[in-house]
Amino acid sequence: MKVGLFIPCYINQLYPQVGKATLELLEKLKVEVVYPSGQTCCGQPMANSGFENESEGACINFVNNFKDFDYIVTPSGSCAYHVKKHYNIIQQTDEVVKVRKNVYELCDFIVNVLKVKQLGASFPYKVGVHKSCHGLRGLRLGSSSELVTAPYSYIEALLKEVKGIELMTLDRSDECCGFGGTFAVTEDVVSAKMGKDKIQDHLRNGVEVITATDVSCLMHLEGLITRNKQPLQVRHIAEILNSTIESKVAHPKGQKH
Amino acid sequence: MDSRDTILKKLKANKPEFIALPKINLDIFDENIDMVKEFIRKVEVAGGKVFEVTDNKEVLSKTQEAFPDTKVNFTNLDDSGFFNTIDYETLKNPHKLNDLDVLVLESTLGVAENGAVWLTDNDIPVRVIPFITKHLVLVLPKENIVPYMHQAYNALDPEVLDYGIFISGPSKTADIEQSLVIGAQGAMSMTVFLV
Amino acid sequence: MSHSKLAGIFNKDEKKVDWHDKALWFVRHKRDLSVHEVKGWEELRNLGHGIKAHTLSHLDVYLEQFEANALKNGVQVHWAANGDEHNQIVHGILKENHAKKVVKSKSMLTEECHLNPFLEANDIEVIDTDLGERIVQLAKEQPSHIVLPAIHKNKLEVDELFQEHLGTKPCNGDPQYLTGEARKHLREKFIHADAAITGVNFAIAENGGFVVCTNEGNADMGAHLAAVHIACMGVEKIIPKQEHLGVFLRLLARSATGQPITTYSSHFRKPRKDTKMHIVIVDNGRSEQLSRPDFRASLHCIRCGACMNTCPIYRRSGGHSYDATIPGPIGSILSPGKDLTKYSTLPFASTLCGSCSDVCPVKIDIHTQLYKWRQIIGKETPQPFIKKKSMAAMGKIFSKPSLYGKVGAVAHWALRTLPKSLINSWPNIWGKTRDLPVGHKQSFDQWYKERENNKKDDQK
Secondary structure: EEEEEEOOOHHHHHOOHHHHHHHHHHHHHHOOOOOOOOOOOOHHHHOOOHHHHHHHHHHHHHHHHHHHOOOOEEOOOOHHHHHHHHHOOOOOOOHHHHHHEEEEEEEHHHHHOOOOOOOOEEEEEEEEEEEEEEEHHHHEOOOOOOOOOOOOOOHHHHHHOEOOEEEEOOOOOOOOOOOOOOHHOOHHHHHHHHHHHHHHHHOOOOOOOOEEEEOOOOOOHHHHHOOOOOOEEEEEEEHHHOOOOOOOOHHHHHHHH | OOHHHHHHHHHHHHOOOOOOOOOOOOOHHOOOOOOOHHHHHHHHHHOOEEEEEOOOOHHHHHHHHHHHOOEEEEEEOOOOOOOOOOHHHHEEEEEEEEOOEEEEEEOOEEEOOEEEEEEEEOOOOOOHHHHHHHOOEEOHHHHHEOOOHHHHHHOOOOOOEEEEEEEEOOEEOOOOOOOOOOOOOOOOOEEEEOO | OOHHHHHHHHHOOEEEEEEEHHHHHHHHHHHHHHOOOOOOOOHHHHHHHHHHHHOOOOHHHHHHHHHHHHHHHOOOEEEEOOOHHHOOOOOOOHHHOOOOEEEEOHHHHHOOOOHHHHHOOOOOEEEEEOHHHHHHHHHHOOOOOOOEEEEEEEOOHHHHHHHHOOOOOOOOHHHHHHHHHHHHHHHHHHHHHOOEOOOOEEEEEEOOOEEEOHHHOOOHHEEEEEEEOEEHHHHHHHHHHHHHHHHHHHHHHHOOOOOOOOEEEEEOOOOOOOOOOEHHHHHHHOHEEEEEOOHHHHHOOOOHHHHHHOOOHHHHHHHHOOOOOOOOOHHHHHHHHHHOOOOHHHHHHHOOHHHHHHHOOOOOOHHHHHHHHHHHHHHHHHHHHHHHHHHHHHHHHHOOOHHHHHHHHHEEEEHOOOOOHHHHHHHOHHHHHHOOOOOOOOOHHHHEEEHHHHHHHOOO
């Protein structure tokens, strides 16, 4: 099995530690991972802003970089969802169809392709899961609170196996954090208010570390947490699943990026 | 061309290709509920009261017990002369009926899943009185309770209806700061007697 | 004004935003409890979707069938191509019947057509009889929610409003007292009304009847006392058969408020003796929406308001921030079809979180339609020069890996090197409320290359 690793643009530049954790984690699981050097962005920023046509080059570049892999894995539910859902704007060649079918968000890949849950991680903290919307309602990485279905969550299934972790229950299990791409800027007031409320939910419920499948949500929340000097940390789920922290310290490893 | 034809022509031109009408498979919803129990629960959730009685006589005596000092009462139950303080002729002028206190009507259909009770022109002497009355009392035979709305509509012939209504509980509103207030524009209380 | 500007105004009072958010979230929560009690809920949603999709594909036929049956029932049927014609027709009926006083129960269609100001200009008194609608009418405002029209007002504001208009005593906003006073006030209006106007929740093709749902009983109070009943409906309110009400009435109230059914579900089919019943069937842009394959499912809407209650933006921006008759997510996919330029910011008033689509009882793909409207708006409405240029530039950078590397390195260097105070004080909107992440020495790209090189070195 040959896996192509897609690292979203903002992770590459701003949160490289998430890319490293993802790669290390996959390698730990004995997956042959290649990081194609010509990759850029999935095209979502333009498309969500109403300029899908300007994203065509990015889509084509994505497909060219990943067409030869059995699976494409990315530490972003949002990017995986974008490729799956919105790559209908380019010609549906066999390569495009294959890439759209085989792109996976990291947890989805581990649970449903590798079919493992016990990853040998330890992370002795109280963790609140932020269920990023595109992963939740787009990729269906878990049951959303609106639907009447049997409850499940791939993310929580993995986290439950992490040694020392305590998963905290939130008042609103899957409300959006307010990032929303350009929404964070065009609707900055509501965006910030949503983030603020989300953070309060985590604080109220004793969370020490917020985790998510998407760094974009975490970047937004972290921006607010840092600005308001709140006692919370954010960690991408790959960082937790790749963590080997045995005993709790005041500041979990990696705080200083 | 008048608007009717213009609209219909546009709709015809703009509609998608024919999509088949889905069939309703009632088995999906069936869950073997105790219909009387569920009906009572739902009427109570809707703010109403339910009593189980043996006959219409008991309905009226219990109603009088529940509303002892009311002046203007009407029912179309049989042998109810002692209960009525107004006659049908007075009802026919509903604009002057603002003081109707208690109205007792018979229903032929109730729905367990939502506590709704069905009334039609056959059951209501004058359409507005179930809304004007302060207290609405409905009599429903237990065996006429169906589990879901689907069965309710299966029991109703679409061709014979002139006016009909499902009523579930008393009139209510939460339009002021989401505080529930019973007794908005219609009846202030609703009682169901199961016979 | 753009949605974000109006949302900014609403957010000046954070306590009010918190109240609004919590009140509507509570309604969503009640909805959850209620739908989880229904076995086969998701199948019920599928049926709702399927019946509506079928109906739209046969709409002209069902409307003709409905009209023929309504006529047989002794009901007069009128057709209006747009809001103006709708208002003219309603006014014509009122004039013919010398009706000067009208009571109206909730009808978003008449709001959409601006019927009230039209009738008032023609010297006719129109009283909205739904309590929430009466409140916003007295305040000379628009409803901010389709099910909870006065959700943006607190009880003290209602108290003051009633003191001024209904002569009530100050009561510190006691809802029980205020509702009681409104009841008395509206009783008078019902008794003296010459005509009653109602909306239509569902119109049944097979028997020409229609259903109106209320909790207050105001539609029935009006319709059964006045000599003339005018029911106004959009063309999309049609359902084929009475048995389909079984599906829609199960879906509607649960989605709207969490009640298993509204207090009153009134089935009108024939006028009572010596009175008249009219139905006005209105297009007003619906046939055009039907022509748009990507957006026609918006016509499935049964106006439950669940998408508003669940929408994290709506709850924190208020219904008036949408500046449209139908606010919230569903309004944001309906309104651009009417005026793309005026409503061009609405499809962007969303994070595309998808909660609206999952909560919708008739499974309208609301967030997908928002995304699709964005594409049309990007192409067809004037966009800020900067936005257009930056999108094109981004597109270019992302399609060429060599360009991407260079740009990334610069941004990276800036974040790492420049002082935080400078970065966050740049005229960037992000930085108003949020810090930017701390830059790293190395991008993932650089780290990976270094690692690969080290590996090669090791092998040598």
